[in-house]
Amino acid sequence: MTLEELVDTFRFFDDWEDKYRFIIDLGKGLAGIPDSDKIETNLIRGCQSQVWLTHKTQDEQLTFALDSDAHIVRGLSAVVLIAIQQRQAEEIAALDIEAIFAELDLLAHLSVTRGNGLRAMVARIKAVANSQTH
Amino acid sequence: MTIRDDFPILQRSSRGKPLVYLDNGATTQKPRSVIGAVENYYRNHNANVHRAAHELAEEATALLEACRSKAKTFVNAAQREEIIFTRGTTEGINLIAQVISSRIKPGQDIVISQLEHHSNIVPWQLLAQRTGANIKAIDITETGDLDLNDAASVITDNTAVLAISHISNGLGSVNPVANLIAQAKQVGALTLVDGAQAVLHADIDVQALDCDFYVFSAHKMFAPTGIGILYGRLELLNALPPWQGGGEMIDQVSIDTSTYQQAPCRFEAGTPNIAGCVGLGAAFDYIDNLPMQALIEQEEKLVAKALCGLRQIPGLQIIGEPENRASVISFLLEGSHPNDVGTLLDQQGIAVRAGHHCNMPLMKRLGIAGTVRASFSLYNNEDDVTALLNGVEKAATFL
Numbered sequence: 001m002t003l004e005e006l007v008d009t010f011r012f013f014d015d016w017e018d019k020y021r022f023i024i025d026l027g028k029g030l031a032g033i034p035d036s037d038k039i040e041t042n043l044i045r046g047c048q049s050q051v052w053l054t055h056k057t058q059d060e061q062l063t064f065a066l067d068s069d070a071h072i073v074r075g076l077s078a079v080v081l082i083a084i085q086q087r088q089a090e091e092i093a094a095l096d097i098e099a100i101f102a103e104l105d106l107l108a109h110l111s112v113t114r115g116n117g118l119r120a121m122v123a124r125i126k127a128v129a130n131s132q133t134h
Numbered sequence: 135m136t137i138r139d140d141f142p143i144l145q146r147s148s149r150g151k152p153l154v155y156l157d158n159g160a161t162t163q164k165p166r167s168v169i170g171a172v173e174n175y176y177r178n179h180n181a182n183v184h185r186a187a188h189e190l191a192e193e194a195t196a197l198l199e200a201c202r203s204k205a206k207t208f209v210n211a212a213q214r215e216e217i218i219f220t221r222g223t224t225e226g227i228n229l230i231a232q233v234i235s236s237r238i239k240p241g242q243d244i245v246i247s248q249l250e251h252h253s254n255i256v257p258w259q260l261l262a263q264r265t266g267a268n269i270k271a272i273d274i275t276e277t278g279d280l281d282l283n284d285a286a287s288v289i290t291d292n293t294a295v296l297a298i299s300h301i302s303n304g305l306g307s308v309n310p311v312a313n314l315i316a317q318a319k320q321v322g323a324l325t326l327v328d329g330a331q332a333v334l335h336a337d338i339d340v341q342a343l344d345c346d347f348y349v350f351s352a353h354k355m356f357a358p359t360g361i362g363i364l365y366g367r368l369e370l371l372n373a374l375p376p377w378q379g380g381g382e383m384i385d386q387v388s389i390d391t392s393t394y395q396q397a398p399c400r401f402e403a404g405t406p407n408i409a410g411c412v413g414l415g416a417a418f419d420y421i422d423n424l425p426m427q428a429l430i431e432q433e434e435k436l437v438a439k440a441l442c443g444l445r446q447i448p449g450l451q452i453i454g455e456p457e458n459r460a461s462v463i464s465f466l467l468e469g470s471h472p473n474d475v476g477t478l479l480d481q482q483g484i485a486v487r488a489g490h491h492c493n494m495p496l497m498k499r500l501g502i503a504g505t506v507r508a509s510f511s512l513y514n515n516e517d518d519v520t521a522l523l524n525g526v527e528k529a530a531t532f533l
Contacts, residue, residue, distance in 0.1 A: 016149070016481045017481075017532075020477075020478065020481065020532060021532055024474075024532055024533070048472070048473045048476075048488060048489035048490070048504065049471055049473045049503075050503075068471075069471050069503060070470075070471030070473040070474050071470060071471065071474045071532075071533060072473065072474050072477050072478075073471075073473065
């Protein structure tokens with residue numbers, strides 16, 4: 001799914017239920033991270049839920065994998081992955097993920113008032129992307 | 135007319151639905167009389183206290199000291215000087231953990247329990263680090279009650295302090311504090327009760343409990359945030375060194391040295407949270423005028439009904455089945471994280487807490503990441519229980 005398709009899909013939701021069912025399903029469809037990689041260095045601790053993040057560079061393409069112990073955070077991680085997929089490190093570093101979450105009316109989940117680790121995850125993705133720009 | 139009508143915020147909606155407030159373990163809502171008292175204080179009486187050179191200061195001081203007298207009655211202290219104003223439970227515990235430092239010898243034990251809130255763990259860890267003492271925790275049983283057999287072996291001649299919660303914030307267990315205090319007294323230990331969850335949910339009688347210290351926060355009993363009470367046995371308080379230095383707490387000051395006031399001023403450096411005290415005073419008055427027995431019975435019925443309904447939901451597990459439960463229910467939905475359930479309830483206007491509830495050692499002991507916690511207060515009603523049950527059932531269909 002592209003970001004444009006995701007944004008279009010969200011436009012059709014007229015209540016919270018469809019939207020959250022969709023987010024949870026997105027999370028369920030996420031490849032995730034194998035348990036062997038769910039180690040301390042890949043862990044982003046939220047106050048409540050936890051997020052794991054790994055990345056690799058293949059053929060000069062930076063890719064990330066995300067996982068969480070909570071369905072909704074996992075689904076929101078899938079949204080982040082859709083937003084950054086196929087982009088170069090420079091683009092990811094400069095990407096306004098908050099604006100994308102705002103467009104999807106999900107900005108509250110990135111707010112400092114939520115202790116779900118998502119905000120720290122986005123910060124770490126950007127840091128990784130930044131470190132790979134020359 | 136029910137007491138709900140006294141709480142303006144309960145009329146608002148949340149996420150476009152009627153607000154169902156079941157996060158009372160975190161904080162309670164405020165009745166009109168408390169809100170009004172704080173506003174009235176700032177409109178008509180605001181001045182600094184204990185410097186009564188003018189009428190306003192005299193009025194502000196009278197309001198603050200009236201709150202102290204009401205707190206004395208509320209906890210059944212022997213004397214009003216035993217009531218110290220703090221920022222809340224956390225500050226009360228930190229204050230005591232600080233001022234008793236010189237009484238703790240290396241190798242002695244500070245006894246807490248597996249049920250404690252981080253506020254009743256970390257200050258003791260800091261004390262242990264300063265003094266070379268050890269932390270020991272009374273274990274829990276399968277039901278989430280304190281294991282009294284374990285308590286009997288943990289509390290020994292080597293125990294310097296027993297610090298225990300009156301009611302567990304994570305599971306709602308009402309702890310046999312009087313029994314534990316008696317054991318601790320026998321070995322000459324100092325005793326502190328964390329009463330954060332007990333206000334409005336248990337009888338607080340510090341003389342009957344025979345504890346040295348009892349602490350609680352005002353905001354969990356309809357009063358403003360940022361104000362709390364530390365009860366301490368007067369003789370003991372006056373034998374302890376001050377905590378923070380500043381105005382109010384001194385007797386005589388020279389450039390080199392100072393002498394200090396007796397309790398309570400000894401522990402109340404600086405301008406106190408006067409408006410908070412006024413609000414707390416109004417909360418004491420409000421509670422005094424409630425038909426408490428009837429309301430507590432009604433709350434117990436609601437908790438029982440909610441428990442019964444939750445047990446019917448497939449895949450739902452109640453966490454903690456304490457023998458004596460206060461108005462807290464912790465639960466999990468199979469295959470989901472408590473945060474998921476919390477978010478899906480929030481979307482339905484239902485406010486609960488999800489997570490580890492500042493109980494990380496307890497959650498680790500139970501082998502879970504956290505729970506969903508519904509906690510009740512005197513203003514909750516049958517509609518709230520119905521909304522919770524329907525809300526959880528709906529959430530379960532998502533997961």
